[in-house]
Amino acid sequence: MSDLTRTPSTPNPEPAEQRSRTRRSIAEKIGDLGQTRIGALLLLIATLAAIIWANVASGSYATLWETHLTVGVGDLQLDFTLHALVNDALMAIFFFTVGLEVRREFAIGELTSWSRAMVPVVAAVAGLAVPALLFVLIAAGSGYEAAWGIVISTDTAFLVGALALIGPRVPGRLRVFLLTLAVVDDIGALSIIALVYTENFNPLPLLVAAAGLAGVYFTRYLRGGRGPVYATLAIIVWLAFLASGVHPTLAGVAIALLVPVYRPDRRDVEHALDLARTFRQSPNTQYARAAANSLRESISINERLQSAYAPYVAYVILPLFALANAGVVLSPEILAGAMTSALTWGIVVGLVVGKFLGVFGSAAILRLLRLGEFGPGLTLDRIAGGAALCGIGFTISLFIVDLAIDDPAAQNQARVGVLAASVLAFIIATVIFRVSDAVHPDVDSGQTLMRRVDPQRDHVFGAADAPFTIVEYGDFQCGFCLKASGSIQEVHDQLGDRLRYVWRHAPLTTVHPNALAGAEAAEAASLQGKFFDFERGLFADQENQRPSDIIRLARELGLDVPKFERDLMSAEVTGRVQDDMLDAEAMGITSVPTLFINGRRHTGPYDAQSLIRALEQSEQEPQPAAPAR
Missing domain, CATH: 3.40.30.10 (Glutaredoxin)
Structure with a gap:
């Protein structure tokens, strides 16, 4: 030897x-949860503010979000309510960041290896199907069976924020599992929005959208000035989706999937550092510009955009969305109606029970059959806690309420169901994690x-x-x-x-x-x-x-x-x-x-x-x- x-x-x-x-x-290298925690806290505060506002001054709440805004030149005008501006325009940016993450995971992330991704992918698919099935069974005869999309998706922001607050002491591998699951979950939710909740479809504007998306793809080959080109094409594609009847937020996803992503080339990074050292030795604007451009270009556009938009999405867009959509009136009549509503109970059971059975049940079967990779720390009791957290459906659930249900009274019942399910899922997950920690104390952890x-x-x-x-x-x-x-x-x-x-x-x-x-x-x-x-x-x-x-x-x-x-x-x-x-x-x-x-x-x-x-x-x-x- x-x-x-x-x-x-x-x-x-x-x-x-x-x-x-x-x-x-080493947990510091897995990811900084500060932004996620603050974003989840702001989302919670905006939700509570919306509920209080809607119940204390329901007239002003409804009036504000129904305020009309008109934008245009001459005969070309767009008329939006403030509520539609948040849901159709600002949420397109949210879905754009979701698309960026999906693109990254398929290109260089967990979804590049089937052996690594098998467990969360199977759990995510089961976590989409089982809640929808339970919802349809419970809501049968109510007239709202088609609203099953409300229960399919997990709110990633709340999921990760809650995991940081109540999760196990070392949640690294569980967090990777849940984030991979959330990406697949998002793919399913976006596909269902596009295929199921699109009305008045007009295919001609999609030809314009296709041309714009082709332009987005080829923009990567420009030597400079790509930012304004991307922005212009993104607006054109968004308008084309709006005119086609396909929900315009999906334009954000389509654009994101065409944005290039790659791992930093180490030699490009080293070249950027050499330029930075040159600037330090001889400070001038030319070297400063060259060093800054080289550093920026060494990172893929996908990752640069994720970093740039993440704070706005976490701190502005999602709290605004919650403020505009979570304002359910909790009068005795509405609560009494929700308690006897098959729609409300379908949502609660679908999210709380369906997500748990789908995610945990499929993972347990895979473990029993010795299929897929379960690394140290990804134990069934921790997966159970994570599966319970998946019942927090908040953002996309509220989003689909607006798409799937037209009756305001039924929308209120659905929102009550989403909020109740999210609270229940958080409480159940907390209990599971605490019981797990008590039954399996980490006295031998690391030894x-x-x-x-x-x-x-x-x-x-x-x-x-x-x-x-x-x-x-x-x-x-x-x-x-x-x-x-x-x-x-x-x-x-x-x-x-x-x-x-x-x-x-x-x-x-x-x-x-x-x-x-x-x-x-x-x-x-x-x-x-x-x-x-x-x-x-x-x-x-x-x-x-x-x-x-x-x-x-x-x-x-x-x-x-x-x-x-x-x-x-x-x-x-x-x-x-x-x-x-x-x-x-x-x-x-x-x-x-x-x-x-x-x-x-x-x-x-x-x-x-x-x-x-x-x-x-x-x-x-x-x-x-x-x-x-």
Whole structure:
């Protein structure tokens, strides 16, 4: 066997020093929930404000939203109520951001790999079908069976915000599951709006829309000035959808699906950084413009637009939508009517019971049949809590109420059902998560390796039947991981084939800016059978791991560089690293190196002799089973 690293063992650093440098939660890299929490809070405040306003001064509430606005030139005029402006125009921007996310997930996200996406996709489809079926069964004979679209969709903003408030301590993998499910859920809801709730269809304007969409596609090839062109074409497409009878919000989705998305090219990013350094050395407007343009162009238009529009959608558009649509009058007569209304009960049962049965039931069946990937932390009790949260249908449910029901009294009953279902879903999810935490306290969290070593998946050095196993969660830019690798090499020198060593990724990107790139590069190298060779190269030169350095190392190792660069951009590589990071989060790993000796977390020094003593001691103890719930 070749050496694990080229680096000899060095003394183990003081634990306090290590903790002071690396005490950063890996959960921070999974995503910042601040914007989501604030957006969900504003949505809730706007909902309560709408209900209070509609009940205290119902006349002024209705009068305001029925105010007419006229926009146009000469004989070409558009007449909107303020309510229609919110629902038809501003919500087109909301659906545009939904379309951007759908496009991204299919291009470079979770939906690129069927094995990774299978569980949330199946759960989402069942979560669309079961609620609709229950609604139709309960609402049969009411005359509103066609309003089944109200119960099909989950409100992503409330879902993620609620998960952040009441979810389990380490919700990373559950959050990925629910976000992937929400994307598929949105696809289903948008398709149903287009196919079921379109009236007075006129196909001729869609020819104009098709020409505009073609223009949107080819705009990517312009060298500059793309923003005004996109904006102009978007308005034309929106007007064409409006004239065709297809709900104009779907124009936002159609445009978003044509906006290019790609992973940042590392060499483009490095070129942008070089320009930024040039500007710092010689500040002038030319270098500033070049550096800014280069940085901007290194990120796909899709992701730039998501970042640009997300605050407006979260802080303005969705709260305005709630204010305009959630104003249900809660008079004794209306509440009494809702209590006996098959429409109201169909919505409540469809969202609360149907979503839970569809999502949880399908996931439980897949788990029983051992189909799809359930990573550590994605347990059935946590899926149950997430499935209950899926009953919060708010935004698109209220949106479809306006499309599917014409009678104002029935609309009020439907809105009561949507609001009641959302409150019930939140309460039930809270109870499930609290009971789960009480029944399964995480007393052993992080002390036992949650995912068993799998030679088909893991990067394993040593004999498969070795009696001793060290699993390391590490970071290629971490100096302590470098020292640990030297210690492990000494252990291997003494134990030989009795030791099996496994590397898993836990890059601390808040401390080491190139750590994630190094992890992905090692995964790309592993696709050509060179993982440990690449690992040694990264450890040998920790200070130089920029994109050009990574490509140079690949060339020195004799890799197929064009294939290596393609693999660097692949969802398979990024997904593999993210899986390890989610595993680390589930075990509460916040510093590296974190070592597991025969399945148990190692504490204390990690010099060679300490590791050998820990291995020999573990031989006398029963090997722990991987946690399962």
